[in-house]
Amino acid sequence: MKPVNIVIGRFKRSRPGGWEGEINTLTIQRRIRLVPNDDRVSDGAPAFRVMLGWQHIGNAWERTSRSEPPRDYLRVIIDDPFCPLRVVLFTDENGETARLCWRPDRDGAF
Numbered sequence: 561m562k563p564v565n566i567v568i569g570r571f572k573r574s575r576p577g578g579w580e581g582e583i584n585t586l587t588i589q590r591r592i593r594l595v596p597n598d599d600r601v602s603d604g605a606p607a608f609r610v611m612l613g614w615q616h617i618g619n620a621w622e623r624t625s626r627s628e629p630p631r632d633y634l635r636v637i638i639d640d641p642f643c644p645l646r647v648v649l650f651t652d653e654n655g656e657t658a659r660l661c662w663r664p665d666r667d668g669a670f
Contacts, residue, residue, distance in 0.1 A: 569648065569660030578608070579649065579658060587643045594620055594634070594649070610638055620649065636660070 571581030571594075579594040594608040597619075597622035618638035625631040634649040651658045 563612065565648075565661040565663050567659045569663050571658040571660060573656050580617065581658075581660065583638075583645075583660060585643070585645075585662075588645075592617070592638075594636070608634065608636075610636060618645075623648075 561622060568585050569581050569583040571579045574580040574593060577596045582591050586647045590612055592610045595611050597606050597609050606619035608620035609616050620634040620636040623633055623635050626663055629662050636647045638645040647660055647662045649660050
């Protein structure tokens with residue numbers, strides 16, 4: 561059986577290049593922002609900082625899928641002591657909205 565992506569958040573574009581939205585899971589219900597990382601010192605540095613208010617709670621990296629046609633997305637890691645999340649943010653066709661998706665598997669990684 562193929563794993564299914566579960567939508568746990570909806571986002572919209574915010575200030576230049578960022579995203580804002582809400583995560584809804586059994587343990588987390590919060591509004592967060594993905595803010596462009598203006599201090600990138602290498603290609604491996606995160607493209608975005610995940611923010612809860614003024615708290616830095618995670619990072620996001622730009623990736624491209626291997627599917628045809630290739631699709632850009634963000635690989636997001638949110639540091640939560642009770643429920644760390646490894647999720648992806650897929651932009652919808654209009655480019656102004658996006659879905660935060662989690663795929664359950666045996667080790668919790670996406």
